[in-house]
Amino acid sequence: MSKKPNLILTDDEDTFRNIMTKELSRMGYNVVSCASGAEALKNIEERDFDIVILDINMPVMNGIELLKKVKALDSTTEVIVLTGQGTIENAVQAIKLGAYDYVTKPCRLTELQILLQKALEKRQLNKENVHLKRLVKDAQKTPLLIGNGAAITAVHKMVEKIAASDAIVLLQGESGTGKELVAQSIHQHSPRANRPCVVVNCATLQETLLESELFGHVKGAFTGATELRVGLFEIADGGTIFLDEIGELSVNTQAKLLRVVQSGEIRRVGDNRIITVDTRIIAATNKNLAAEVKNGRFREDLYFRLNVITVSLPPLRERREDIPLLIDHFLRNFCRKREKKHVLPEALTAMTRYSWPGNVRELENTVERLVVLAEGEDISVDDLPENIRGISPFRNAAGCPEGTLSDVEKKHILRVLHEKQCNKTLAAEALGISLKTLYNKLKVYHIDL
Structure with missing residues (x-):
């Protein structure tokens, strides 16, 4: 961990507590020193601590009571119990209640330092694993920025x-x-x-x-x-x-x-x-x-x-030279469990001329549909969606631009909506944009379905 771990030390023996505070600070911890369980609990309720070190034998609120309250506040906080030779049974009870481990007083600093490091590692693992599966997306997958333009x-x-x-x-x-x-x-x-x-x-x-x-x-x-x-x-x-x-x-x-x-x-x-x-x-x-x-x-x-x-990040229409590389990459991904397919030159030319308002996401969705729907190994112009096929939908028959970029985008959205029979969910998927973005564009372009 790049930041100093927060540690709270609770012991009613002033001399022992003062010595340990200095040693723990020297080890690299942010240490809060408390003389009672009540004082420690007040600090823990106001601030997050990685590790709590507490003495079993304390007046008013003993270590077992404090341990239960700490775990109720945050189960990922690790607790190390200090105990004398005569209270080992209490230390074992503390471990059953969720304490990480115990050390006997007087404790060896080297032993305590190793224990603290292991407790920190366990705390971090617990924090990560609480909801790790739903939170981390493709943590082990190396991202690829395809293109050399x-x-x-x-x-x-x-x-x-x-x-x-x-x-x-x-x-x-x-x-x-x-x-x-x-x-x-x-x-x-x-x-x-x-x-x-x-x-x-x-x-x-x-x-x-x-x-x-x-x-x-x-x-x-x-x-x-x-x-x-x-x-x-x-x-x-x-x-x-x-x-x-x-x-x-x-x-x-x-x-x-x-x-x-x-x-x-x-x-x-x-x-x-x-x-x-x-x-x-x-x-x-x-x-x-x-x-x-x-x-x-x-x-x-x-x-x-x-x-x-x-x-x-540049839109795909400003990096057309990367379109063939992207198509090849997506073909390899989607053809893993199917027969090998490739795009014929005429179809590749049409896809390169197309302006891809949904950018790389739209291109990826299009390639996936082509892999699924195209018959045989060759993907021809006839296999392409109507808005991509033939003359670029962003140029007229004379080869001149149809208008501003906004005009082109509006016309393309209308084409896709018509193709999807005004089903906005399917249209957004085909465009490679979110449904919310499609609604925003319908509002901006005053498109009333």
Whole structure:
């Protein structure tokens, strides 16, 4: 862990406690020293601790009682029990109640140091595994940025430069240009590569659930909160969190995110304790955040915090030289369990001329459909969707542009909607964009179905 672990030491013997505080600080821990169980509990209720060291024999609130309360607050907090030779049975009881281990007083510092390191490792593993399966997407998969054209090569070079730093990155680009792929690439080329990279789509989560997802919640925080839930920022501690579609966040959630960006501190929903996290933030949007700030839909202070390093991803129409490489890559992926297929030159020419408003995602979806539906090994022009087949849908019969990019996009959306019989879900899938993005474009272009 790159940050100093937080540790609380609880013992009613002043001399022992003072000596141990100095030694633990020397080992590299942020140490809070407490003379009683009540004092320790007050600190634990206000702040997150990685490890609690407590003495079994303390007046008023003994170690067993304090252990139960600590575990009730956060089951991932590791507890090491201090005990004398005469209270080994109590130490064994403490382990049954969830303590990590025990040491006898007076303890050997080397033994304690090894124990603390193992307890820290167990705590981190527990935090990651609580919801790891639903949170981490393709953590072991090496992302590939396909292409060797000038536009994508510039992105490659930018990734190499910024990966080694901890600076916040803002990825800008149209839907389907591969922003998540770039975020994964930055993470996997960084010193944080062996830690989680957690992906969050801010547009798909309800506002009422988003805060709980990002920061976690405690048991009883709201109806349905039946257990403590670790937030995404905690699970990404030491790693990276990718906030996709950050422009969709409500102003209220933006304010809470600003606090994390500024201080690295979070609070679980329903909890007053401060938790410090060391999480690199990569954000992405297909919106013009500067314009959103001007219109009052995005906080200016958060925008300037996020806009440290900006990477603009080119749309596919600006990197046509990469289209054959991408088609070949997707064909290999989708033909693994089927017969080998390839695109005939005429079809490849048509696909290269096409402007792909849904970008790489639309191209991937199209190749998958071609693999499934095309008969035989050869994919011809006749196998292509109507909007891609023949003369490029973005040029008229004379070969001249049909109009502005907005005109072209509007006409293409209308073509696909007609092809899908106005089924917006199928149309969005064919376009390679989200349903929410399609609704936004229908509104912008005043398309009334």
